Amino acid sequence: MVQRLDYLKESPSQTAGPYVHIGTNPNWVEITGVWKDDLGLVLVGPETVGERILVEGRIIDGSGALVRDALVEIWQADAAGLHNSPTETRGTADPAFAGWARQPVSDADGLFRFETIRPGRVPFSGGGLQAPHVTVWIVARGINLGLHTRLYFGDEAEANSVDPLLNRIPDPVRRATLVAPRTERDGMPVFTFDIRLQGDGETVFLDM
Amino acid sequence: MSGAYFQRDRDWHPPALTPGYKTSVLRAPRQALLSMPTTPSEETGPVFGHDVLGPLDNDLIRNFAKDGGEAIGQRIVVYGRVLDENARPVAGALVEFWQANAGGRYRHKKESYLAAIDPNFGGCGRAITDAEGRYAFRTVKPGAYPWPNGVNDWRPAHIHFSVFGHAFAQRLITQMYFEGDPMIWQCPIVKTIPDPAAIERLVAALDRHETIPMDSLAYKFDIVLRGRRSTLFENRMEGN
Numbered sequence: 001m002v003q004r005l006d007y008l009k010e011s012p013s014q015t016a017g018p019y020v021h022i023g024t025n026p027n028w029v030e031i032t033g034v035w036k037d038d039l040g041l042v043l044v045g046p047e048t049v050g051e052r053i054l055v056e057g058r059i060i061d062g063s064g065a066l067v068r069d070a071l072v073e074i075w076q077a078d079a080a081g082l083h084n085s086p087t088e089t090r091g092t093a094d095p096a097f098a099g100w101a102r103q104p105v106s107d108a109d110g111l112f113r114f115e116t117i118r119p120g121r122v123p124f125s126g127g128g129l130q131a132p133h134v135t136v137w138i139v140a141r142g143i144n145l146g147l148h149t150r151l152y153f154g155d156e157a158e159a160n161s162v163d164p165l166l167n168r169i170p171d172p173v174r175r176a177t178l179v180a181p182r183t184e185r186d187g188m189p190v191f192t193f194d195i196r197l198q199g200d201g202e203t204v205f206l207d208m
Numbered sequence: 209m210s211g212a213y214f215q216r217d218r219d220w221h222p223p224a225l226t227p228g229y230k231t232s233v234l235r236a237p238r239q240a241l242l243s244m245p246t247t248p249s250e251e252t253g254p255v256f257g258h259d260v261l262g263p264l265d266n267d268l269i270r271n272f273a274k275d276g277g278e279a280i281g282q283r284i285v286v287y288g289r290v291l292d293e294n295a296r297p298v299a300g301a302l303v304e305f306w307q308a309n310a311g312g313r314y315r316h317k318k319e320s321y322l323a324a325i326d327p328n329f330g331g332c333g334r335a336i337t338d339a340e341g342r343y344a345f346r347t348v349k350p351g352a353y354p355w356p357n358g359v360n361d362w363r364p365a366h367i368h369f370s371v372f373g374h375a376f377a378q379r380l381i382t383q384m385y386f387e388g389d390p391m392i393w394q395c396p397i398v399k400t401i402p403d404p405a406a407i408e409r410l411v412a413a414l415d416r417h418e419t420i421p422m423d424s425l426a427y428k429f430d431i432v433l434r435g436r437r438s439t440l441f442e443n444r445m446e447g448n
C-alpha cells in the first residue's frame with residue numbers, strides 16, 4: 001500500500017437544459033422582481049479604456065439549424081492585457097471594464113452580440129505572448145459539459161501567426177474556425193464568430 | 209504565480225455524444241478537443257461581490273411571492289460547500305440555482321407541461337459562498353416532470369446549479385438530485401454520466417440534523433470545482 005492522495009473529484013457536469021435562463025437571466029424570461037438586473041449584460045461604460053468593437057455570432061447544430069436556447073459567456077483581458085480578477089497577478093486591470101459578460105441567444109434571430117473592447121495580449125503559460133483573444137463558453141440543452149472555445153480577431157494576422165494555441169492546429173480550415181472575420185457597421189468594427197457544434201466547419205473546442 | 213488547473217477527467221464527466229439523451233446527437237462536437245495548458249486567460253475569472261445580492265435572493269419560497277404569500281410545496285433547505293479538488297473551500301463563489309415548482313412546472317414561456325403554475329414561485333435564486341465556501345438557500349422541493357425524449361421519459365426531482373469559482377477554467381453547470389429518489393436511475397440525462405459513483409456525487413443527502421423543526425427538511429449538497437497545481441517555490445509547494 002502507498003500513502004493516500006486525498007484529492008476530491010470534480011462534480012460531474014450535467015446539461016444546463018432548456019431553461020438555463022431562468023437561473024441566469026430571469027428578467028429576460030419575464031421572471032421579474034426577484035432581482036433588478038440580470039448579471040453580465042453590459043461590459044463597456046464611458047470610462048472604459050480601449051477600442052470599441054462588436055462581437056456577434058450564431059450557434060449552429062449538426063443539421064445546420066440555429067441553436068436558440070443557449071447561454072454564451074465571454075471572458076477577456078482589458079486593453080492592456082490584464083484581467084479584472086483577484087487572481088490576476090501581473091497588475092491592476094481597468095476598473096471600468098469587468099471583462100466578463102453573458103447573453104442568452106435571442107429567440108428571434110439566434111444571435112448573441114457583445115459590445116466590448118479589443119483585448120490586449122496575454123502571456124502564454126511558459127512564456128511568449130498570445131494573440132488578442134476572447135474566451136468563449138457555451139451551454140445549452142443537449143450540451144453535457146460546457147464548451148470552451150476562443151475568438152481571435154481577423155485583423156490581427158501578424159499576432160495570430162505566432163499564437164501558440166492557434167499554432168497547435170495544423171489544419172488551416174480548422175484553425176480558421178477560431179478567427180472571426182472583421183466587417184464594419186456604423187464605423188464600428190464587427191467580428192462575426194459563428195460557432196458550429198458539429199460537422200462541416202466544426203469549431204475547435206478546447207480541453208484546457 | 210500558481211500553476212495550471214488540473215486536467216479535467218473527461219471519463220468522469222458525461223461525454224458529448226450520448227444518444228440516450230437525444231438532443232446531444234446534433235449538438236455534440238465530433239472532432240477531438242484541442243488540448244492546451246491553462247493560461248492567464250483561463251486561470252483568472254470574474255468575481256461577484258456580496259453587494260449584488262438582495263435579501264431574498266436565496267429564499268425561493270418568498271422571492272417571487274406576492275403580498276406576503278409563499279410558494280406551495282414541501283419546504284426544504286439546501287446547503288453545502290463549494291470546494292476544489294484539493295479540498296480547499298472556494299470563497300466568494302457565485303452559485304446560481306433554478307428549478308421547477310412543486311408540481312414539476314417551470315415558469316417559462318416555452319414550458320407546456322400541464323401541471324399548474326404556482327403564482328408565488330419564480331424558481332430562481334443565488335448565493336455567494338462565505339470564507340469557508342458555504343452557501344445555503346430555502347425553497348420547495350421540485351416535482352418530477354415528463355419531457356420529450358423517449359415516449360415516456362421523466363426527470364427526477366432536481367435543482368440546476370451554475371457555479372463560478374476563482375477561474376474561468378472552473379466554470380461548471382450541474383444538477384442536484386434528492387436522496388432516495390428511485391427516478392434518478394432511470395433518467396437519460398443522469399445516465400449520460402458513465403460512472404455510478406460520479407452520479408452519487410450529485411445526490412444530496414437528507415440531513416436530519418439540519419432540518420428546521422416544524423418547518424423544513426434539509427439536504428446537504430457539496431460541489432467540487434477543478435483544483436490547481438502548486439508550484440515549487442524555494443523549499444516548498446505553494447500557490448494555492
Ligand SMILES: [Fe+3]
Nearest residue numbers: 017363366368
Ligand atoms: Fe430541469
